[in-house]
Amino acid sequence: MTRRGISLVEIMIALALLSVVMLAVAALHSSSSRLSKSVQDEIKLRHELDYVLRDMERNLIAARNPIIDPAQIEGCTTNCLSVQREDDTETITIDYLYDAGQKRITRRITNGAGAVTTDVLTTGVIVRVNGAGGAVQPMFEIVEGEANDRVQVNISAESDGKTLPGITKSILLRGVKT
Numbered sequence: 001m002t003r004r005g006i007s008l009v010e011i012m013i014a015l016a017l018l019s020v021v022m023l024a025v026a027a028l029h030s031s032s033s034r035l036s037k038s039v040q041d042e043i044k045l046r047h048e049l050d051y052v053l054r055d056m057e058r059n060l061i062a063a064r065n066p067i068i069d070p071a072q073i074e075g076c077t078t079n080c081l082s083v084q085r086e087d088d089t090e091t092i093t094i095d096y097l098y099d100a101g102q103k104r105i106t107r108r109i110t111n112g113a114g115a116v117t118t119d120v121l122t123t124g125v126i127v128r129v130n131g132a133g134g135a136v137q138p139m140f141e142i143v144e145g146e147a148n149d150r151v152q153v154n155i156s157a158e159s160d161g162k163t164l165p166g167i168t169k170s171i172l173l174r175g176v177k178t
Contacts, residue, residue: 045158059094059107061172063175065084078098125157127163
């Protein structure tokens with residue numbers, strides 16, 4: 001006698017196998033979505049760091065007379081940098097002020113006439129770098145040279161509990177020492 005059709009047991013087995021395959025596909029999709037978001041967040045943090053470092057490099061490369069002493073920089077409590085730069089006929093002062101509570105760096109530019117422009121470069125992601133043994137490194141350091149000084153910037157970014165490895169960038173100040 002020939003058998004026609006599918007038995008109930010065969011349908012149940014097929015549905016069980018289909019369910020396992022569908023659960024595996026759903027788990028894979030969920031995992032890849034989380035990974036994609038994590039990678040996008042890290043890329044965003046890298047862009048924030050790159051933007052801040054490019055801005056600093058652009059403004060500091062022609063600067064001179066670096067100061068990192070908070071007592072000498074108006075509005076600074078800790079982790080600040082101030083330099084001077086000659087632009088056409090005036091001396092411009094550029095200050096970078098780090099606010100640890102807000103995790104941000106503010107750039108303040110004062111022209112020769114005393115007019116002040118303030119820009120927040122980034123908010124909520126910039127943190128100081130932890131060095132060996134967990135000691136926090138200073139954000140700005142000055143390395144004095146014979147003809148030019150060099151500013152070393154130690155910076156990292158953090159968001160949603162994710163912290164990027166710190167970046168150390170040395171910027172040679174090419175302005176004339178006074």
